[in-house]
Every structure is written in C-alpha cells, then in structure tokens.
Amino acid sequence: MNVLIADDHALVRHGVMQIIRQGFPDSQFTECASAQEVLDQVWRGKWDVVILDLSMPGRSGLETLHEIKRTAPELPVLILSMHPEEQFAVRLLRAGAAGYVTKSCSSSDLLVALRKVVDGGSYLTLRVAELLAGNLRSKTSRHPHESLSDREFEVLLAIAAGKTVGEIAREFSLSVKTISTHRTRILRKMGMNSNAQLTHYAIRSRLAEEVV
Numbered sequence: 001m002n003v004l005i006a007d008d009h010a011l012v013r014h015g016v017m018q019i020i021r022q023g024f025p026d027s028q029f030t031e032c033a034s035a036q037e038v039l040d041q042v043w044r045g046k047w048d049v050v051i052l053d054l055s056m057p058g059r060s061g062l063e064t065l066h067e068i069k070r071t072a073p074e075l076p077v078l079i080l081s082m083h084p085e086e087q088f089a090v091r092l093l094r095a096g097a098a099g100y101v102t103k104s105c106s107s108s109d110l111l112v113a114l115r116k117v118v119d120g121g122s123y124l125t126l127r128v129a130e131l132l133a134g135n136l137r138s139k140t141s142r143h144p145h146e147s148l149s150d151r152e153f154e155v156l157l158a159i160a161a162g163k164t165v166g167e168i169a170r171e172f173s174l175s176v177k178t179i180s181t182h183r184t185r186i187l188r189k190m191g192m193n194s195n196a197q198l199t200h201y202a203i204r205s206r207l208a209e210e211v212v
Contacts, residue, residue, distance in 0.1 A: 001024050001026065001027045001028070001048045001049070001118065002027075002028050002030075002045070002046065002047050002048050003017075003020060003024075003027050003028065003029050003030075003047070003048065003049055003050075003051065004029075004030050004032065004038065004041055004042070004045070004047045004049070004050045004051070005017065005029055005030070005031050005032065005051045006031075006032040006033075006035075006037070006038040006050065006051065006052045006053055006056065006064075007032075007033070007051075007053040007056070007080070008033045008034065008053065008055070008056045008057060010031075010033075012053070012103070013031045013033075016051060016080065016110070017029050019107045019110055019111065020110075020111070020114065022107065022111065023111040023114070023115065024111075024114070030045070033056065033057070034056050034057045034058045035056050035057065035058035035059040035060075035061075035063075035064040036058050036059070038050070038052065038056075038064055038068070039064065039067050039068070039071070042067075042068050042071055042072055042075065043071055047072075047075060048076075048118055049075075049076050049077070049078060049114065049117060049118050050068060050075060050076070050077045050078070051077075051078050051080050051114075052064065052065065052068075052077050052078070052079055052080065052097075053079075053080060053081060054079065054081045054082075054083060054088060054092075055081070055082070055083075059171070060154050060157050060158070061079070061081070061088075061092075062088075062091065062092065062095060062150060062153065062154055062157075063154050063172075065077055065079075065092060065095050065096060065097060066095060066096075066150070068096075069095070069096040073096070076098040076099075076117040076118060076120070077096065077097050077098055077117075078097070078098055078099045078100075078101065078113055078114060078117050078123070079092050079097045079099065079100045079101070080101055080102075080103060080110070081100070081101075081102060081103065082102065082103050083102070083206060083207070084102065084206070085100060085102065085125065085127050085128050085131065086127075086131065086143070087143070087205060087206060087207060088100070089128045089131060090128070090131050090132055090146075091146070091150065091153065093122070093124075093128070093132070095150060098116075098117035098121070098122050098123065099113045099116065099117050099122060099123030099124070100123075100124075100125075100128055101113050101123070101125070109125075143205065144189070144190040144191065144201070145190065145201075145202075145205065145207065147189045147190070148186060148189060148190075151172075151182060152182050152185055152186050152189070154172070155168060155172075155179060155182045155183060155186060156186050156198060156202060156207070157202065157207060157208055158171065159183065159186075159195050159198050159199065159202075160198060160199045160202035160203065160207065160208035161208060162199075165179050165180055165183065183195075186198065
C-alpha cells in the first residue's frame with residue numbers, strides 16, 4: 001500500500017507510520033510537510049490513500065482537499081486533525097474526505113479508519129454520524145461559521161491567520177474585489193463588524209491559532 005502522509009510535524013508523521021506498519025507491514029510511505037508538497041506528490045505519484053492534516057504551511061486543509069479531489073477524485077483522503085469533529089468533520093466529508101479522525105484517537109481506531117477508506121468505504125465515528133444526521137435534520141447551524149460556503153470559510157481562516165485581502169487574493173488566484181466581497185458576506189453571516197472579531201472567534205473556536 002502506498003501511503004502519502006501530510007503533516008508539518010515530523011514526530012507526528014513518524015508516529016503515524018509506526019502505527020500503520022502494525023496493520024499494514026508492507027506499506028510504503030512518502031512524507032509531506034506543506035500543502036504544496038502534498039499536491040505535487042498527488043500530481044506525480046500513484047497512491048492508495050492520503051492521510052491529511054488540516055493545519056500546514058500554505059493552503060488551508062479544505063482547499064488542499066478540494067485540489068486533491070479535482071486532480072484524483074477516486075483517491076481516498078483520510079483527515080487526521082487536532083481539531084474536534086464538531087468544527088470541521090461535516091464540511092470536509094461534504095468536500096470529499098473519506099473519513100475524519102482526531103489525533104487523540106487510539107491506534108486501533110486509526111487502523112480501522114484506514115482499512116475502511118482504502119477498501120473504498122467511508123469512516124464515520126459515532127459523533128460524526130450524529131453531526132451529519134443533525135445537519136440533515138436542521139438548516140440551523142450550531143456554530144456561526146457553519147453558515148459559510150467553503151470559499152468563505154477558507155477566507156475566514158486566512159483572515160484569522162493575519163493575512164491581508166491582497167495576500168488572500170494572490171493565494172487563491174482571485175481578485176481583491178472578490179475577496180472583499182467574500183469578507184463582507186462573512187461579516188454579515190456571522191453578525192460581526194471587523195477582522196479582529198473574526199480572528200477572535202476563529203481562535204476561540206479553535207479554527208485557527210493565535211497570530212503572534
């Protein structure tokens with residue numbers, strides 16, 4: 001099995017490889033520490049699964065997932081994240097992820113998830129299944145950021161990372177006017193008035209780390 005592991009922490013990558021070898025001893029691994037490295041490897045290689053962290057240098061995890069699915073729509077992507085399931089899981093599954101597990105999961109849970117997605121299925125914890133069911137039953141978002149489109153959510157994360165409108169526009173290959181429009185919609189949907197409020201919300205909700 002050819003496994004592409006994407007995480008910006010070497011210790012995490014090595015730990016994941018050790019766990020996977022317990023269940024898949026013949027696996028071959030390639031490591032990536034940034035979003036661009038992930039995309040370069042997906043474009044040039046043949047993989048059985050990608051294990052993707054959400055918080056890496058470069059593009060957001062959501063945008064990276066979108067790019068992977070555009071390039072290789074059948075390639076299973078298992079999200080392994082520090083973020084609680086409530087914050088990202090439903091959005092990422094809708095974007096094409098085959099499963100979502102947190103870094104607090106057990107080794108056995110990770111192996112079960114990996115085996116399920118490599119076999120062509122989807123891995124849902126009980127909590128994620130409950131979130132999906134609740135999301136289908138009600139259009140009322142539990143958290144304000146859940147009302148945002150994927151692009152708006154990506155812009156929110158970029159703003160929370162301290163990036164200017166111009167920097168975000170260059171990163172997403174969009175015009176400054178388009179990013180400004182997204183920002184206006186984000187503020188309106190979330191009932192806020194400034195980038196500072198958005199950033200405070202993202203940090204408080206553990207969607208982003210505090211910018212020093």
